[in-house]
Amino acid sequence: xxxxxxxxxxxxxxxxxxxxxxxxxxxxxxxxxxxxxxxxxxxxxxxxxxxxxxxxxxxxxxxxxxxxxxxxxxxxxxxxxxxxxxxxxxxxxxxxxxxxxxxxxxxxxxxxxxxxxxxxxxxxx
Numbered sequence: 001x002x003x004x005x006x007x008x009x010x011x012x013x014x015x016x017x018x019x020x021x022x023x024x025x026x027x028x029x030x031x032x033x034x035x036x037x038x039x040x041x042x043x044x045x046x047x048x049x050x051x052x053x054x055x056x057x058x059x060x061x062x063x064x065x066x067x068x069x070x071x072x073x074x075x076x077x078x079x080x081x082x083x084x085x086x087x088x089x090x091x092x093x094x095x096x097x098x099x100x101x102x103x104x105x106x107x108x109x110x111x112x113x114x115x116x117x118x119x120x121x122x123x124x125x
Contacts, residue, residue, distance in 0.1 A: 003033045005085075010108065013122045014093040022089020022123070026106050028082050038077040045070030082106040093119050 008026045013019045029037065049066035052059050087100040094117040102123065103110055109124040 003027055003029045008106070010089070010123050010125055012089045012092055012112075013124065014091065014114075014119055017092040017095075020090040020092045022087065022100065024087035024100075024102060024106075025085040026082050027085055029080065034078050034081065037080075038074045041077050042070040042074040045073060080105060087112075089123075091117060091119070091121065093117055093121075 005025050005027045007023055009021060009023045011019045012022050045066050049063045049070070052062035052066060055062065083104055084102050084106045087102045088097065089100050090097045091114040094114060096114070096116040098115050100112050100123075101115075102112055109122055112121050112123050113119070114121055
């Protein structure tokens with residue numbers, strides 16, 4: 001799988017105080033890497049669907065569900081060119097340095113929440 005990673009720096013703004021800086025690792029996938037991830041994922045879901053064929057009664061629900069989830073995950077992973085990992089930053093309101101829960105698909109701006117003071121923060125470049 002051909003992928004590369006880069007360190008992306010961002011600014012966190014809150015309700016009070018000066019904006020602070022943070023960083024995250026952004027994993028980028030080329031076209032071949034996206035196809036590999038997508039095919040591997042659909043293979044796992046469809047493999048589960050095949051195994052569920054042998055479960056009496058439950059297979060009426062499990063097999064179509066796993067087939068549909070496989071297609072959904074396939075389209076999601078095929079369309080994901082960048083993935084966000086390990087975001088860290090300092091809350092401008094309470095000053096606590098922490099791991100941030102950001103959206104897996106890298107996009108800016110986005111809203112995040114401080115895990116300490118629970119205030120909403122805006123992540124921007």
